[in-house]
Amino acid sequence: MTPSEAPGATWEVRLRWGNRRLAAELLGLQRRRLTLGNAAGDDVDTGNDARLVCEVTEAGALLVQFSTGVQGTVSVRGDDPLTLGQLTQRGMATEASLATGSAWTFTLRQEDRATLKVGALLVDLRRARGRYQRLHFDYRVLVVLGLALLAIGLLFVSLLTPAPPMHLPRPLPTRVKPPPP
Numbered sequence: 001m002t003p004s005e006a007p008g009a010t011w012e013v014r015l016r017w018g019n020r021r022l023a024a025e026l027l028g029l030q031r032r033r034l035t036l037g038n039a040a041g042d043d044v045d046t047g048n049d050a051r052l053v054c055e056v057t058e059a060g061a062l063l064v065q066f067s068t069g070v071q072g073t074v075s076v077r078g079d080d081p082l083t084l085g086q087l088t089q090r091g092m093a094t095e096a097s098l099a100t101g102s103a104w105t106f107t108l109r110q111e112d113r114a115t116l117k118v119g120a121l122l123v124d125l126r127r128a129r130g131r132y133q134r135l136h137f138d139y140r141v142l143v144v145l146g147l148a149l150l151a152i153g154l155l156f157v158s159l160l161t162p163a164p165p166m167h168l169p170r171p172l173p174t175r176v177k178p179p180p181p
Contacts, residue, residue: 009060010128011108015044015121022121026128032056036118037067048119051103062108062125064116065096072116072123074106081115 010028014021015036023044025034036044037051050069057063066084073081076092084104087093093106108114114125 009056011054011056011062012124012126012128013054014124016124017120017122027054027056027062028128036121036123044121046119046121050118052116052118052123053103054125057107063105064108064114064125065103065105066116066118067103070116070118072114074108074114075112077109077111084116 010026013025013027013034015023015025025031027034033053033055034044035042035051035053036046038046038049039051042051048069049067051065051067052070053065055063055065071084073083074087074092075081082090082092084093087106088104093104096103096105108125110127112126114123116123116125
């Protein structure tokens with residue numbers, strides 16, 4: 001997905017191994033689901049029995065399913081981070097079932113963030129930063145911009161140059177009539 005296609009309901013999933021950045025995925029329009037685990041159909045192999053599934057819902061929220069072995073924290077609406085155990089104790093994570101066994105599910109909304117550890121991988125989940133469509137410049141736009149800059153430049157030059165001194169016309173010499181005899 002290119003940045004110009006990223007809508008407001010796009011989620012960013014960053015994978016790190018220690019301080020090393022491995023990959024970043026955008027979940028939204030084209031790709032709606034990402035799985036991390038050790039099963040045959042998983043997108044990212046973690047080398048661990050722990051499993052993490054991230055899926056964008058129709059409402060634009062991120063549904064996160066995790067199995068045992070996943071650790072981490074979740075920041076809800078910018079509050080202090082809660083561990084996954086605290087999330088399940090408060091009822092914010094519900095028990096579900098994955099194909100490989102039992103799991104828990106929670107939902108991330110607009111201001112929420114999560115940092116999870118699956119095996120040796122660190123996974124950052126957050127709303128993708130605002131993406132803006134780039135301006136497309138072709139030769140016609142550049143010609144118009146060039147002409148506009150030229151016109152502005154000429155205007156400034158004409159305003160900033162000193163005016164030439166004014167030459168008033170000299171009065172015509174008047175003939176003095178000789179006094180009458």
